[in-house]
Amino acid sequence: MKEVTTGNHAVSYGAMLSRAQVIAAYPITPQTQIVELLSNFCATGKLKAKFLKVESEHSVMAASIGASLAGARAFTATSGQGLALMHEMIHWAANGRLPIVMADVNRSMAPGWSIWTDQNDSLSQRDTGWIQLYCESSQEVTDSIIQGFKIAEKVYLPVMVILDAFVLSHTSEVIDLPDIKLVDKYLPPFKARDMMDMKNPRAFGGLVTPDFNFELKYKIQEAMNQTIPVAKWADREFKRILGRSYGIIEAYKCEKADTILVTSGTITSTSRYVINQLHAQGKKNVGILKIRMFRPFPAKEVVAVLSKAKKVAVIDRNIGYGVGGIFCQEVKAAFGNEKKHPEFFNFITGIGGRDVTPKDIQGIIDYTETHKKPKEDIIWVGLRK
């Protein structure tokens, strides 16, 4: 059923269609509408879930961990400062191998106090063992929540589905809400492989000596390695049953591209708009590589697409202070042992919610095409100096 809805409500619908069983929540702008609608779904019986209002984001994740350990399908959502407060429990969820799905509405970290978007909140969690999916449309948000559970419950790692504050969270657009019967077919009820059992009481999260802990961490990396084929399978199954697919990355109009933009989040969508116009004018030497899955980082897939290009312009709406754009670092690292690599240009833009326009994207393309090499390590777009 087609509907006009916001990115935030697309998250709520995704959780409802996935039949989440426990939702622990603490509101934070710009995420509030997500849990508001979920609370409504629970109150009106549209979603048969336990809705837990807790006292902080740290408690949100603690409650989600408890629910997941008890064998429930657990969902939550947060943003920016809330995600940061959760940080200890974020590690806990992944190290505990719990298939929790959480939406993060990207919000710039304070100070300066902000409610607007950039990716530094979610990227600060990149090494916690969570799978990360970055979305460019409300449709992709709903679908990624559903796919998220499919992936999480297969590899026993939590999944973070990420959307831009306001540009997606508060923007209404047309989405096709999947039929819940088809979602049921895609995502059967969660049966935990190992959960709390009142008849067989055990402790969880106890002391692990150096004799064993190394291997536990190794297994997380092993699960991350499995995640790439599993996510591809989950996406294929989604296509088969629900008719849409996204890939873990997407090469868009790269067939004749010697310059490729690397994008994530809503910047991908605006870049498509620019590239479509260029291609319509007969200029077909620019394409896009959208990175949807950032963790695990699909290095092999990224190299396969980008190695055909002469120049790669990575657009980062984030910054690893003292290094540069975080997506750019990862893309470059993927080429570490390759004999040949394209020339990398790192553009940083849209920090703190600064608008990213088609003109900005065109400027990025123009700079890349007119320079043999970048003049600076970081090329700032839209910065007032």
Next chain:
Amino acid sequence: MIEIRFHGRGGQGAVVASEILANAFFFEDNSVQTFPEFGVERRGAPVAAYLRIDKSQVLVRCKIYEPDHIIVLDPTLLNAVDVTVGLKPGGWILVNSNHKPDELGFPSKFRVATIDATSLAIKYHLGPRTSPIVNTAILGAFSNISQFMPIKVSMKSICGAIKKKVPIQRENNIKAAKEAYNMVIIDKELCKAK
């Protein structure tokens, strides 16, 4: 693609107006995208909302800087903000005002229509008399002027969207919109000239 910018004051329903109009265009098989000015809103302070309409999927995701048309929900905004900033030549300005279009002093490169939406909102008890909710009335007026635009929207769709998006007093909101459709004052001369 058509881009519309709404100007209102916090509490008048500019954001909801944009959502209702988005739904109305959606009912007519258009792709739509609507969003408020990103940030915090205060009652009475100037606010803006944005709407994109296209036959194919709307991909661009940034603010609207050069709208095709603007809709002004509060006449006092004309003295407070430059509502026409970025407005494309030939674009429509639909204003809630009890004046005639040529009395508002807009440059001749724009097309102007007025509707006394405040009186209609008061007549149909939409919101308190001191701060009437004018958003549904002004959309009725918009439906009329849309016949001069490349993408039109019918009163049937406007009424359907009001039913869907307005939680209370649906019938009175629809009456106000229908009356506004017939009451809107269009500068016919200007209309022909473009």
